[in-house]
Amino acid sequence: MTTSRVFAADTEDGVALMDLRTARGAWRFLDPVGAGLWRRVVSGTPREQAVEELVAYWSQRGADPDQVRADMEALADQLDADGLFAAAPHPPANRASGVRYVDVGTRLRPGVRVAGHMGLGVALLLLRCLPVRLVVRTAQAVGRLPGRAASPEEADAVCAAVRRAVGWWPGRAACLEESLAAYLAAALTGCHVTWVLGARFVPQGAHAWIATAGAVHGQEPVDRVWPYRAALTVEPSN
Template sequence: MTGYISAPDHIVACDLGPATVIVDYRTGRVRSLTGAAATWWTDMARSGEQTSSTALPKAAAKTLTERLLTAGLLHEADGPSPWNPPVPGHPWRPSWGTQELGYGFSDLPDVPPGRLALALLALAATLAVRSCGPRRRAMARLVRLVRHARAGTPATPEEAETVVHAVRRAGLCLPARVACLEESVAAALTLAMLGCAVVWCHGVAGDPIELHAWLETSAGNPIAEPPSTGRFRALLAIRTEKETDPS
């Protein structure tokens, strides 16, 4: 093993205070580091040199490095290769049941049949992309699918909400697992077919540590989401609006 390590571009970490959460956007795997191990990750991100951090004893640092290399969260480098440090999340502390926040969605409103048909088509395509290929690369395939969903005009909040509700209704019609990840990707695809652009987000929250995917308008407002979505820090945000030609 060389004295240098680095993290691939598809690895993103978030500092939630008591824990640092590391997400692999190629495999969808998640790992949490706490205490000295979290400090070690941050130190290493700044330098990429294994001897630069004293947060962990030498033996513990070696063991952690080997585990992260095996998990694909790190790789060996030929020289110092710093990587992006953890992005600051929304810090949390145990509430001991003294704080309440609404989860879930209200009853789904009716949607135009045309929107429902498009939503069914987009959701079927999303599920096909998720399932066609190695399971460990499903997240990478879905992220790539979102990156190809391009549109020229930012969606209005009303149009975007209608599409999100249509996708959620479509999910009730299909005998497959449809959660926030699949819903958000399918909604981004549906809106792209309508020529409407949004921002696809995937992020993390603490207390407890959770992952969530959702859509936002170009102005950064969550679309058809409960108040609990405000707890999440977006780690990956993909704008589906086509880039304008400067010429």
């Protein structure tokens, strides 16, 4: 189980930092300039040296060195004060080879339908009563339960079951609630998927989803732009 509470989704368009120390979790997006400072510091370059390297780099391209230094020092002060230089970068090789879309018309076994409702109920309870870091720990504990890796079809089925259950729920259930519910529903049916929290930059936003080997599940072609880059993955340990 990871002990870090700050995670990073590092992309060519910038770095998205997810801070689980807040009750609901908070995202901070750094543009390519800010990401350059962050990457240097987390890789071991002293903060002052990292700032001066960026001052030299941008000065050679015509920027005012005093302004660059002031901007970089202000950003470094803020990231340092917020503890975001302690982020744990996610391994870069996390692009999914396939995106599978949810089909609520799929025929489902009764046990899968029940698991969808139970998974949604537990997910909503956890996310409303516990800070996100404890929800992640709970999900990690679920990943240690006996079970086998879900097939793509099984992952699709739990996504469809959760989506149907959401239709009966009078409140709002977004990607965080739905993905956690699908993760829990899969465990209730005796199989495991991976729960992922990540971000994108074009357009900018955060997202949560479930995955099997090489594919993400439960997406909608009308409102999902891929790829996202993972910041935190909860992997099954059995």
